[in-house]
Amino acid sequence: MEEKGEVKLLGDWPSPFVIRARIALNIKSVDYDYIEQPVPPVSELLLKSNPVYKKIPVLLHHDKPICESLIIVQYIDEFWSSGPSILPSDPYERAIQHFWAAYVDDQWFRSLCRLAKSKGEEAKAAAIEQVKGGLLLLEEAFEKCSKLGKAFFGGDEIGYLDIALGSYLGWLRVNEKMNYLKLLDEAKTPGLAAWAHSFCAHNAVKSVMPEIDRLTEFAKARYGYQEPTLPTK
Amino acid sequence: MATKEVVLLDYWPSPFGMRVRIALAEKGVDYEYREEDLSKGKSELLLKMNPVHKKIPVLVHNNRPVCESLIIVQYIDEVWSHKNPLLPSDPYHRALARFWADFIDKKIYDTGRRVWATKGEEQEAAKKEFIDHFKLLEQQLGDKPYFGGDSFGFVDVALIPFYSWFYAYETLGNFKIEESCPKIIAWARRCMQRETVAKSLPDQNKIYEFVLELKKRLGID
Numbered sequence: 001m002e003e004k005g006e007v008k009l010l011g012d013w014p015s016p017f018v019i020r021a022r023i024a025l026n027i028k029s030v031d032y033d034y035i036e037q038p039v040p041p042v043s044e045l046l047l048k049s050n051p052v053y054k055k056i057p058v059l060l061h062h063d064k065p066i067c068e069s070l071i072i073v074q075y076i077d078e079f080w081s082s083g084p085s086i087l088p089s090d091p092y093e094r095a096i097q098h099f100w101a102a103y104v105d106d107q108w109f110r111s112l113c114r115l116a117k118s119k120g121e122e123a124k125a126a127a128i129e130q131v132k133g134g135l136l137l138l139e140e141a142f143e144k145c146s147k148l149g150k151a152f153f154g155g156d157e158i159g160y161l162d163i164a165l166g167s168y169l170g171w172l173r174v175n176e177k178m179n180y181l182k183l184l185d186e187a188k189t190p191g192l193a194a195w196a197h198s199f200c201a202h203n204a205v206k207s208v209m210p211e212i213d214r215l216t217e218f219a220k221a222r223y224g225y226q227e228p229t230l231p232t233k
Numbered sequence: 234m235a236t237k238e239v240v241l242l243d244y245w246p247s248p249f250g251m252r253v254r255i256a257l258a259e260k261g262v263d264y265e266y267r268e269e270d271l272s273k274g275k276s277e278l279l280l281k282m283n284p285v286h287k288k289i290p291v292l293v294h295n296n297r298p299v300c301e302s303l304i305i306v307q308y309i310d311e312v313w314s315h316k317n318p319l320l321p322s323d324p325y326h327r328a329l330a331r332f333w334a335d336f337i338d339k340k341i342y343d344t345g346r347r348v349w350a351t352k353g354e355e356q357e358a359a360k361k362e363f364i365d366h367f368k369l370l371e372q373q374l375g376d377k378p379y380f381g382g383d384s385f386g387f388v389d390v391a392l393i394p395f396y397s398w399f400y401a402y403e404t405l406g407n408f409k410i411e412e413s414c415p416k417i418i419a420w421a422r423r424c425m426q427r428e429t430v431a432k433s434l435p436d437q438n439k440i441y442e443f444v445l446e447l448k449k450r451l452g453i454d
Binding site: 098099103 | 300311332
């Protein structure tokens with residue numbers, strides 16, 4: 001049992017990166033202080049804890065800062081090693097989880113951001129194709145990782161890649177809602193569609209995933225998301 | 234001819250490929266090096282082993298591919314764990330090592346590219362950023378012999394390949410890195426005294442010629 005104040009997480013509720021850290025801490029049943037640090041402005045505490053990037057999440061463990069969401073998740077997995085494992089023990093399987101997590105961050109999420117920012121029919125259509133294309137690749141990865149029809153990329157339990165991709169589900173749903181479309185399609189990506197439901201319903205996840213309506217309002221206010229005008233008949 | 238258990242698909246000037254060469258050498262792994270001359274296109278094998286990114290380096294171990302240089306280096310560290318550990322053993326220092334290796338990945342290659350590929354104001358801005366990144370890294374190094382402390386480690390492997398590109402950056406950017414970051418140069422020279430590093434990095438003049446060729450091919454003045 002952690003002492004009071006031993007583990008703190010600086011976060012911001014809409015951030016998928018913060019959600020990752022919270023899910024990992026929940027998996028390990030770690031007691032922690034969650035400190036909302038909505039950015040901007042950058043608080044003194046955040047500036048001191050993450051001078052390089054000035055971003056959340058930051059995990060403070062005995063006041064030592066750990067930054068970058070996936071690095072935080074790995075730290076949590078390694079420090080609280082007696083709890084359920086987040087990464088597999090086999091080096092090759094670990095490499096596969098790292099590969100796809102990097103793909104999700106470097107390629108797929110960027111395509112989702114491009115969709116959110118795209119203006120005009122053509123640009124939107126192109127962006128949608130990219131997001132869906134990425135999901136098809138991830139569906140293949142899911143089939144290989146989940147082995148014999150298990151619920152998660154991590155097998156029976158959620159693991160590293162589940163956390164990496166699952167943390168973006170809120171924003172995925174917001175983009176589906178704002179654009180009146182289905183990106184995660186039961187027909188084309190049945191594995192991922194089922195996985196998304198299981199992930200969001202998981203005990204370690206449900207308390208930290210933001211409600212879609214609340215996230216949508218946030219997106220409208222912060223990023224000027226606008227619903228496209230529906231064609232009138 | 235029997236394929237070796239470990240095959241590296243690589244391209245000689247790639248700093249990302251150099252990381253893997255160093256890691257394999259540190260662990261004393263016997264492997265087959267296969268050159269992918271990217272100026273001539275991509276081989277079937279590369280496309281098969283890395284269909285998502287179609288990039289080198291790719292480590293093929295018992296016919297299974299591992300992609301992305303830092304992921305490969307961690308894999309090598311875990312599989313051949315008995316010799317020269319590259320990541321520290323305690324979780325906090327491992328997190329720090331991963332943080333700085335990730336910083337290097339995010340910043341150095343792209344900023345360096347802008348140094349050699351641009352001119353005028355854009356180049357000046359790139360040079361300033363480049364030096365700022367290295368000054369931050371120099372602060373991290375402090376008075377330690379290596380980023381890993383007393384032993385050569387993960388962050389050292391991540392960064393040292395860029396030293397082979399320094400002559401190209403300096404000549405095309407008209408500046409001297411040692412003037413702003415003497416500790417970085419001292420660290421680099423120390424790393425180059427390791428045989429594993431010296432044999433994995435190409436000559437700086439060859440890289441400079443390669444960059445000149447690359448600029449011509451890309452149609453950059």
